[in-house]
Amino acid sequence: xxxxxxxxxxxxxxxxxxxxxxxxxxxxxxxxxxxxxxxxxxxxxxxxxxxxxxxxxxxxxxxxxxxxxxxxxxxxxxxxxxxxxxxxxxxxxxxxxxxxxxxxxxxxxxxx
Amino acid sequence: xxxxxxxxxxxxxxxxxxxxxxxxxxxxxxxxxxxxxxxxxxxxxxxxxxxxxxxxxxxxxxxxxxxxxxxxxxxxxxxxxxxxxxxxxxxxxxxxxxxxxxxxxxxxxxxx
DNA sequence: AACGTTTATCGTCGATATACGATAGAATGT
DNA sequence: ACATTCTATCGTATATCGACGATAAACGTT
Numbered sequence: 001x002x003x004x005x006x007x008x009x010x011x012x013x014x015x016x017x018x019x020x021x022x023x024x025x026x027x028x029x030x031x032x033x034x035x036x037x038x039x040x041x042x043x044x045x046x047x048x049x050x051x052x053x054x055x056x057x058x059x060x061x062x063x064x065x066x067x068x069x070x071x072x073x074x075x076x077x078x079x080x081x082x083x084x085x086x087x088x089x090x091x092x093x094x095x096x097x098x099x100x101x102x103x104x105x106x107x108x109x110x111x112x
Numbered sequence: 113x114x115x116x117x118x119x120x121x122x123x124x125x126x127x128x129x130x131x132x133x134x135x136x137x138x139x140x141x142x143x144x145x146x147x148x149x150x151x152x153x154x155x156x157x158x159x160x161x162x163x164x165x166x167x168x169x170x171x172x173x174x175x176x177x178x179x180x181x182x183x184x185x186x187x188x189x190x191x192x193x194x195x196x197x198x199x200x201x202x203x204x205x206x207x208x209x210x211x212x213x214x215x216x217x218x219x220x221x222x223x224x
Numbered sequence: 225a226a227c228g229t230t231t232a233t234c235g236t237c238g239a240t241a242t243a244c245g246a247t248a249g250a251a252t253g254t
Numbered sequence: 255a256c257a258t259t260c261t262a263t264c265g266t267a268t269a270t271c272g273a274c275g276a277t278a279a280a281c282g283t284t
Contacts, residue, residue, distance in 0.1 A: 026154040034149035036220075038272085042138040042145075049223060057230060069273055071232055076271095090230050090281040101223060108148075108220040111213060112161060150242085169260060181243055183262055188241090202251045202260050 025107060032104040035080035040065060041073050045096065048083060054095035056088075137219060144216040147192035152177060153185050157208065160195060166207030168200070 036042050040063055047062055048055060060070045074094060077083045081100040085092045148154050152175055159174055160167060172182045186206060189195045193212040197204045 026151040026158070029154050030149055030151045033145045033154075036223075037142055037146035037149040039138040039142045040272090042141050045223060046138070060231095065272095066274055067231075068233080068275075072272075075232080085231095087231095087280085090228095092231060105220055105223070108217055111148075111157060111217070152242095172261095177242095178244055179261075180245075180263080184242075187262085199250090199261095202258095204261060 029107040031080055032082065032107065035077050035082045041077055044073060044077060045082060048094055048096045054093035056091040056093050141219040143192055144219065147189055147194045153189055156185060156189060157194060160206055160208045166205035168203040168205050
């Protein structure tokens with residue numbers, strides 16, 4: 001599929017060779033962005049950030065979704081590394097992983 | 113689904129009423145995050161940022177995906193508002209919407 | 225041991241994402 | 255007019271998301 005540069009018209013595109021910035025972080029960024037790519041997960045993240053400490057099943061009360069659905073979102077967030085869950089007796093306390101959050105911010109801010 | 117606060121054990125969670133930060137932007141953030149929630153789209157965005165100008169079918173050459181697939185990703189990015197496409201003769205030049213990018217950065221940076 | 229509470233997982237369903245090839249549309253050049 | 259090039263769209267197949275209810279698993283309490 002790759003071939004000649006065509007005439008190029010010089011109208012708007014200027015195809016001087018550009019070296020892509022390290023693609024290695026594309027996956028990381030996509031993964032973290034994916035974690036907050038759903039309104040419910042954004043709310044959960046904000047909720048957890050709001051309380052510096054972690055929260056438990058109250059998330060279910062705050063988010064207007066079924067408990068199982070919230071649990072799934074929490075799982076996705078956990079898999080992204082953005083949040084961490086710690087078992088505390090019968091309940092589980094979640095809290096933000098500040099490092100991952102920082103990394104997300106850094107990667108997004110680095111889009112330039 | 114909302115009911116009593118239970119005993120609460122005071123172990124790790126501290127359920128002082130917390131007012132959620134404006135939920136209104138949750139959708140916006142989710143939508144923009146979604147746009148960059150795929151490695152290919154991250155690469156495209158970075159590519160477009162790299163060249164301050166816009167690019168055309170070269171994106172297809174840079175991204176190792178079929179032309180139709182790239183076109184779909186471009187459509188998603190366009191729908192998110194992160195990029196804009198401008199017809200230039202037979203080809204289409206894409207460029208970053210700096211405002212939207214700024215908004216994404218702002219929303220992500222605002223996670224605190 | 226039995227119960228209640230809390231959370232995770234399972235099974236299901238519809239909707240959507242993602243990938244591709246094939247095709248259609250638009251614009252230019254011969 | 256015709257061929258060429260570039261891009262978008264269609265059609266299709268597969269995988270995953272997102273939602274729910276139902277159930278299981280873990281823990282504390284009685």
